Amino acid sequence: xxxxxxxxxxxxxxxxxxxxxxxxxxxxxxxxxxxxxxxxxxxxxxxxxxxxxxxxxxxxxxxxxxxxxxxxxxxxxxxxxxxxxxxxxxxxxxxxxxxxxxxxxxxxxxxxxxxxxxxxxxxxxxxxxxx
Numbered sequence: 001x002x003x004x005x006x007x008x009x010x011x012x013x014x015x016x017x018x019x020x021x022x023x024x025x026x027x028x029x030x031x032x033x034x035x036x037x038x039x040x041x042x043x044x045x046x047x048x049x050x051x052x053x054x055x056x057x058x059x060x061x062x063x064x065x066x067x068x069x070x071x072x073x074x075x076x077x078x079x080x081x082x083x084x085x086x087x088x089x090x091x092x093x094x095x096x097x098x099x100x101x102x103x104x105x106x107x108x109x110x111x112x113x114x115x116x117x118x119x120x121x122x123x124x125x126x127x128x129x130x131x
Contacts, residue, residue, distance in 0.1 A: 003068075004067065004068050004069065005066070006064045006066050007065040007105055008064060011049055012061045014108045015065055016059060017058055017059075018108070018112065021115060030108070032107070033103075033108040033110070034103050034107050037104070040110070042088040043102045044102065047101075047102035049105050052112060052113060110128075
């Protein structure tokens with residue numbers, strides 16, 4: 001809970017874009033992204049983001065997104081931990097942090113992929129229900 005995760009700059013761009021689209025905070029988008037990625041199963045420790053085909057041009061952001069564990073997980077860290085442990089088994093705390101970071105970034109990328117296909121945020125969210 002006392003940790004801070006730091007995304008890539010591309011993920012920060014994407015969070016700002018999705019936040020505007022959803023008219024919601026980057027924290028809410030981050031939680032949705034985390035859950036979406038975990039639902040897709042295991043992930044490598046070091047997920048690498050890349051610019052997607054047809055991805056929009058983003059406003060200038062020059063830094064990574066930092067999010068505190070307390071902000072991302074709220075009071076639900078045991079639930080998030082249980083969800084991750086359902087799909088993979090980290091060997092130590094450092095690997096667990098890396099897995100959470102990778103799921104966060106993969107989830108944001110998945111949401112951006114869906115936002116390229118759908119102009120409406122509710123359609124993006126609905127498309128998450130059908131994988």
